[in-house]
């Protein structure tokens with residue numbers, strides 16, 4: 001017996017349904033992708049990129065990591081941004097965080113998490129930049145929520161400061177960088193109104 005049989009069953013049902021509803025969908029899509037959006041989000045299983053904006057395959061180019069961090073020395077994330085901007089010519093880059101982010105919460109704790117602490121250090125930096133504002137929030141849950149928001153805003157700035165994005169703007173390419181946050185408890189997205197378009 002094949003391992004994880006239920007997943008293969010799900011896949012067959014899914015592919016059959018799409019082919020039934022839109023004959024030729026996969027054949028057409030296999031020729032090329034031209035997504036308008038690059039999604040940079042958290043790896044959290046509860047925040048699936050295409051699904052929460054209800055878009056089919058082919059529309060969203062995706063990069064996810066713990067706590068949706070954009071680091072200027074991370075060749076993985078930078079390569080995704082470069083390909084999305086220079087080759088796919090996406091029109092929108094969305095950095096999407098979420099409230100209740102385990103990565104953000106872990107960065108606020110003093111407990112050790114092993115290797116991952118090196119990654120979480122980027123969130124601790126965000127905390128350090130905004131310590132005054134964050135320490136003024138008495139409610140610990142509200143403080144965590146605000147750090148989730150500030151982390152998104154910080155990562156939007158990091159995206160804007162990449163050479164690929166600034167080169168695109170210099171050459172007149174249409175490109176908007178957005179900061180959004182998702183609420184796990186109601187499934188809704190909120191725009192943090194920090195869109196940068198050049």
Ligand code: CO
Pocket residue numbers: 042043044066067068098100101102103104
């Ligand atoms: Co998260």
